[in-house]
Amino acid sequence: GEHLLDVRDLRVEFGTRDGVAHVVNGVSFHVDPGETLAILGESGSGKSVTAQAVMGILDTPPAVVRSGQVLFGGEDLLTVSADRRRQVRGQEIAMVFQDALSALNPVFPVGWQISEALRSRRGINKADARRRAIELMDMVQIPAAAERVDDYPHQFSGGMRQRVMIAMALAMRPKVLIADEPTTALDVTVQAQIMDLLATLRAELEMALILITHDLGVVADVADRITVMYAGRVVEHADVHTLYAQPAHPYTRGLLASVPRLDHRGHGLHSISGTPPNPAAIPDGCAFHPRCPWAQQVCRMTAPTLVRIGRLDRASACHFPPEALDARLA
Numbered sequence: 447g448e449h450l451l452d453v454r455d456l457r458v459e460f461g462t463r464d465g466v467a468h469v470v471n472g473v474s475f476h477v478d479p480g481e482t483l484a485i486l487g488e489s490g491s492g493k494s495v496t497a498q499a500v501m502g503i504l505d506t507p508p509a510v511v512r513s514g515q516v517l518f519g520g521e522d523l524l525t526v527s528a529d530r531r532r533q534v535r536g537q538e539i540a541m542v543f544q545d546a547l548s549a550l551n552p553v554f555p556v557g558w559q560i561s562e563a564l565r566s567r568r569g570i571n572k573a574d575a576r577r578r579a580i581e582l583m584d585m586v587q588i589p590a591a592a593e594r595v596d597d598y599p600h601q602f603s604g605g606m607r608q609r610v611m612i613a614m615a616l617a618m619r620p621k622v623l624i625a626d627e628p629t630t631a632l633d634v635t636v637q638a639q640i641m642d643l644l645a646t647l648r649a650e651l652e653m654a655l656i657l658i659t660h661d662l663g664v665v666a667d668v669a670d671r672i673t674v675m676y677a678g679r680v681v682e683h684a685d686v687h688t689l690y691a692q693p694a695h696p697y698t699r700g701l702l703a704s705v706p707r708l709d710h711r712g713h714g715l716h717s718i719s720g721t722p723p724n725p726a727a728i729p730d731g732c733a734f735h736p737r738c739p740w741a742q743q744v745c746r747m748t749a750p751t752l753v754r755i756g757r758l759d760r761a762s763a764c765h766f767p768p769e770a771l772d773a774r775l776a
């Protein structure tokens with residue numbers, strides 16, 4: 447069937463001093479209304495660049511979309527006119543970034559910034575724009591919105607500023623919200639509150655939500671499905687329960703092992719040794735082989751493809767099926 451957003455075989459390259467960097471190397475995923483997809487990977491895995499390509503904010507060289515499709519309601523955003531692209535961006539697909547403080551303008555009241563898109567695109571008057579800003583601030587659960595609408599960004603806490611950013615992204619009632627590390631700059635309690643808010647809004651507004659994160663612990667409670675990226679490729683995707691209960695790919699297993707359970711969350715990926723490869727020098731064969739405890743000779747020679755495991759919509763890019771890995775100690 448047709449999905450709301452269907453990204454197919456996306457490839458993005460950068461020119462670097464070391465040569466061409468294949469930052470996104472054949473990535474596919476899809477998301478439907480009312481559903482949350484998490485895209486998980488370490489810094490440099492290509493997940494943010496993927497989101498930027500979907501948003502159409504990669505236009506400046508040296509980043510080039512080499513091939514693929516970004517189908518939104520069946521329309522390929524990679525081939526539509528620049529005008530149509532601008533229309534979709536913000537109105538249909540909106541994005542929230544990690545750093546709310548630098549994304550907000552310090553010299554304008556938050557309400558003014560929240561309603562900016564409504565004033566410029568819909569041409570509504572100041573009084574209506576202010577009223578809509580208050581509604582949006584209520585919607586993202588900023589207390590006393592009517593009293594705070596004229597306050598400036600520095601008068602808000604980090605968590606409240608992130609709520610302002612979410613309100614701004616929702617002003618045009620997008621069908622897809624992409625949140626790139628929306629809680630990374632926040633402390634653990636506030637992270638959970640923002641995740642709860644995003645999950646609530648996703649349900650209330652029947653949006654598709656894409657959460658981009660390096661932290662599996664943060665998305666566990668809110669994601670329906672998870673796509674794991676490594677070195678510009680999808681290495682595993684599955685529904686969240688399967689991924690947690692039976693991770694297939696060695697990289698996912700490493701990520702899972704490094705999620706501190708219960709009280710200490712957020713130690714990241716330290717249980718996987720080594721670092722992700724330079725995208726201009728991705729290892730031959732399986733890109734993960736230098737860090738993989740299961741690596742064999744074949745892994746150094748041949749790149750594995752994404753292969754379906756058992757039931758529909760679960761796949762892993764490893765030469766060895768999960769049972770074969772289980773049978774061998776890492």
Ligand code: SF4
Pocket residue numbers: 695696697732733734735738739740741742745750763764765766
């Ligand atoms: Fe590890 Fe080999 Fe599987 Fe890559 S293909 S994840 S190196 S076992």
Ligand code: MG
Pocket residue numbers: 489490493494627
């Ligand atoms: Mg990033």
